[in-house]
Amino acid sequence: MEFSGKSVIVTGGGKGIGRATVALLAARGAQVVALSRTQSDLDELSSQTGCHGIVADLADAAAARAAMVEAGTCDILVNCAGTNVLESLIDMTDDGYDVVMNTNLRAALICAQEFARARMAAGGGGAIVNVTSIAGHRGFQNHVCYAASKAGLEGATRVMAKELGPYGIRVVAIAPTITMTELAAAAWADPQKSEPMMVRHPAGRFATVDDVARSIAMLLSSDAEMVSGAVLPVDGGFLAV
Template identity: 75%
Template sequence: MQFSGKSIIITGAGKGIGRATAELLAARGAEIIAISRTQSDLDSLRADIGGRSIAADLASAEGARQAMAEAGTCDMLINCAGTNVLESVLDMTEEGYETVMGINLRTALICAQEFARARIAAGGEGAIVNVTSIAGHRGFQDHVCYAASKAGLEGATRVMAKELGPHGIRVVALAPTVTMTELAAEAWSDPAKSAPMMARHPAGRFAEAEDVARAIALLLSDDAAMITGAMLPVDGGFLSV
């Protein structure tokens, strides 16, 4: 129960990595404040783990700020909300760009800003985990906006760590490989695309949402007290070989 007494905001908590993380951290004692767009997902999560839930459209800056205001002052934040629009460089649209960059990058920055403001007003301390992707380190077909958003969030993580460190707030990024969520299933459903990718993983498999959730828990724990401004790959060795 290492998170007993801790309140943790998780964006994108309704599905995938966000939901697996909410379930794991709740099992380890945390009070979860789950933010997601779909009310039915929040209802089923709350039935499973309790805590609080906030339905919000994080695609808008106003929606993100309102959700964070409703969440209030908490101990930790996990920026897990994300989306993708599969477009090539030549086919990129303004709509696709705004959708991906808005949710993956702008929303994460706004949520981190509001979290940090509240923590500093309460005396400081706390931790933020920004969920990025190996797509920010390698070029994948039709992921131009997604890659830009995740690489941008890692750059912002380093700035956050520098600026928020004096207030006792740690900020880290976590970059999963392909993780078997609904979003990934759409992007990697073609065996011609997934097989070569799978072969580049020394672990011999893609990640499960629970793999990523356990790594997030590690980064939020007291065992990671000296880790800030860093990026942890959760990639089965993909980036290393």
């Protein structure tokens, strides 16, 4: 029960990595507030984990701020909310750009801002984990806006660590490889696309949501108290080869 007595906000908590993170941290003793766009996802998650759910479309800046105010002052923030629109640079649309950047980058910055303001008012301390992607490190076709959003969040993570460190707030990021969420399953369903990627993983597989959730918990544990401003690949060795 290493997170007993800790309160945690998880964005994107209704599905995928966020859902697995809510379940894991709750199982390890945390009081979790899950933010999601879908009430039914939150209802099911609450019945399974005891978390408190808040419905919010984080792509809406005002809704993101309101949700964080409702969540209140917590010890930990995990920015998991994310989406993708598969478009090439040539085919990129304004709407596709807006939904990806507003969800993946702006919402994470707003949630971190509101979390940090509350922590500073409470005397400091706490931790933020931003979920990015190996797409911010390697060029994948039709991921132009997604890659830009995730690389941008990694740059922002380093700035946050510098600015918030004096207040005792650690900020780190994890960069998962392809993780078998509903979003990823749609993007990588074609074997002609997925198999060339699979063979580039020394681990011989893509990640599961539980792989990523456990890595988040590791970075949030007391064993990682001197880790800040870092980006941890959770990629089965993909970036090493």
